[in-house]
Amino acid sequence: MTGQGQARVAGTRVRLFPQYPDQPTVPLISVTLSTPAGSLRPGPADDRLYVVEAIGKRWPYGPLRLPGGELRAMQPPWQGDIRTPACPDPAGHLDHLTPGTRAFAQAHVYGCVRFTLDQWERYLGGPLAWHFAEDYDRLEISILPSLDNATAGYGFLEVGEWPTEAGPPSSFCLNFDVLAHEVGHLILYSLVGLPDLERTPDDYYGFHESAADLVAMLATLHLEPLVEELLAGSRGNLYSYNELNRFAELSGSEQLRLASNQRRMADFAHGWHKEHALSQPLTGALFDILVDVFHEELLAERLIDPALEDLVDQVQHEPAAAELLQALFDQAYGRDPAALKAALLAARDWLGLALVAVWQELRAEDLTYGEIGARLLAFDRMTNGGRYGRLIRNNLAWRQIGLIPVGPRLTPPDERSHVHSVRTGQPVAVPSLGRRLSYRDRWRRAHGS
Numbered sequence: 001m002t003g004q005g006q007a008r009v010a011g012t013r014v015r016l017f018p019q020y021p022d023q024p025t026v027p028l029i030s031v032t033l034s035t036p037a038g039s040l041r042p043g044p045a046d047d048r049l050y051v052v053e054a055i056g057k058r059w060p061y062g063p064l065r066l067p068g069g070e071l072r073a074m075q076p077p078w079q080g081d082i083r084t085p086a087c088p089d090p091a092g093h094l095d096h097l098t099p100g101t102r103a104f105a106q107a108h109v110y111g112c113v114r115f116t117l118d119q120w121e122r123y124l125g126g127p128l129a130w131h132f133a134e135d136y137d138r139l140e141i142s143i144l145p146s147l148d149n150a151t152a153g154y155g156f157l158e159v160g161e162w163p164t165e166a167g168p169p170s171s172f173c174l175n176f177d178v179l180a181h182e183v184g185h186l187i188l189y190s191l192v193g194l195p196d197l198e199r200t201p202d203d204y205y206g207f208h209e210s211a212a213d214l215v216a217m218l219a220t221l222h223l224e225p226l227v228e229e230l231l232a233g234s235r236g237n238l239y240s241y242n243e244l245n246r247f248a249e250l251s252g253s254e255q256l257r258l259a260s261n262q263r264r265m266a267d268f269a270h271g272w273h274k275e276h277a278l279s280q281p282l283t284g285a286l287f288d289i290l291v292d293v294f295h296e297e298l299l300a301e302r303l304i305d306p307a308l309e310d311l312v313d314q315v316q317h318e319p320a321a322a323e324l325l326q327a328l329f330d331q332a333y334g335r336d337p338a339a340l341k342a343a344l345l346a347a348r349d350w351l352g353l354a355l356v357a358v359w360q361e362l363r364a365e366d367l368t369y370g371e372i373g374a375r376l377l378a379f380d381r382m383t384n385g386g387r388y389g390r391l392i393r394n395n396l397a398w399r400q401i402g403l404i405p406v407g408p409r410l411t412p413p414d415e416r417s418h419v420h421s422v423r424t425g426q427p428v429a430v431p432s433l434g435r436r437l438s439y440r441d442r443w444r445r446a447h448g449s
């Protein structure tokens with residue numbers, strides 16, 4: 001009977017911007033982290049991660065080319081002076097801090113990272129073992145305003161600022177999507193391993209970006225007020241491509257926007273330039289699978305009529321069907337919005353558990369998109385009696401995953417490649433320096449500007 005009757009220690013409250021707060025109307029969402037209230041130290045800092053804002057730090061972590069040409073690895077921990085750290089309130093929470101202050105940004109970056117880890121550790125069934133655990137107990141979240149990016153690497157997640165067209169720069173500390181995506185890279189380095197630079201298959205590059213986007217997307221779908229807003233806006237109709245795009249618009253989420261794309265493997269059969277583009281067929285397939293599993297949940301709970309399924313197929317060819325489809329979803333949502341939300345959360349959790357299971361089976365050296373599809377089907381057979389087999393196979397086939405292999409890299413990997421970036425740089429093996437595509441560029445591209 002150990003543990004029964006004992007009061008559970010509540011978690012730590014923090015307020016997060018669910019999307020980048022470039023407009024003053026974006027509301028904050030209060031979330032509770034797994035960190036027991038009262039256990040946080042100034043930083044914020046816990047047993048797994050800590051935030052520091054260094055004074056006088058000139059270079060980001062990772063490989064650094066000195067003026068004489070010598071290559072050095074800049075490594076955590078920062079041992080110099082630091083700016084005043086954010087402190088919890090007397091009850092141990094962080095939701096007392098005021099947006100616009102340094103302390104708020106420090107608490108926000110901590111909150112985004114901890115929140116994302118919390119959700120994925122639930123899928124993992126326990127704490128994530130950092131891939132750098134041999135050298136560091138904790139992840140250093142370093143706030144470095146002179147960096148115009150956010151990068152995760154060996155023992156660190158370094159967070160810079162984003163120059164805005166008008167006004168002062170904005171900090172990536174406030175960007176949930178970007179931070180959750182970086183946590184995704186860290187999770188993958190732990191589960192799938194670091195690549196051997198000599199033997200990394202092309203699929204690995206696209207896979208890493210895709211999986212990091214999916215980590216962020218599913219983390220976003222744990223921000224329940226955001227989920228409610230998405231469902232209220234779409235009435236649960238996530239099926240037509242138009243609606244998928246609207247879904248992304250409504251969320252303001254870069255990850256959802258990138259997920260609802262129409263790229264297929266044929267687009268990359270003759271080769272590829274950028275891993276972010278190469279990631280899109282895989283991300284798109286898994287997003288469409290999420291939507292179809294949501295659909296299956298709705299059918300199983302009798303929240304929608306089986307006749308809807310035919311309409312979904314017709315929508316792409318017959319615009320008139322779209323109106324009827326929307327009307328039927330309007331009815332379903334009107335009857336029971338809470339049930340639609342429960343179905344979406346169930347689909348989200350199925351995909352989260354499935355992805356963790358699949359990723360744990362992969363090896364960086366020889367993974368392929370086709371293998372990911374096959375392992376997803378195997379997971380469904382093992383845990384679900386193959387209930388989703390048909391929809392998984394259909395989506396993989398439409399994206400041509402497992403049918404058309406990834407073509408060769410057409411641009412040398414010294415530009416924008418994560419493998420030749422600070423991400424994979426272990427202290428002993430410093431890869432060459434290269435400029436990666438910055439989040440500012442990705443953001444602009446994703447938002448059509």
Ligand SMILES: [Zn+2]
Nearest residue numbers: 181185209212
């Ligand atoms: Zn990335």
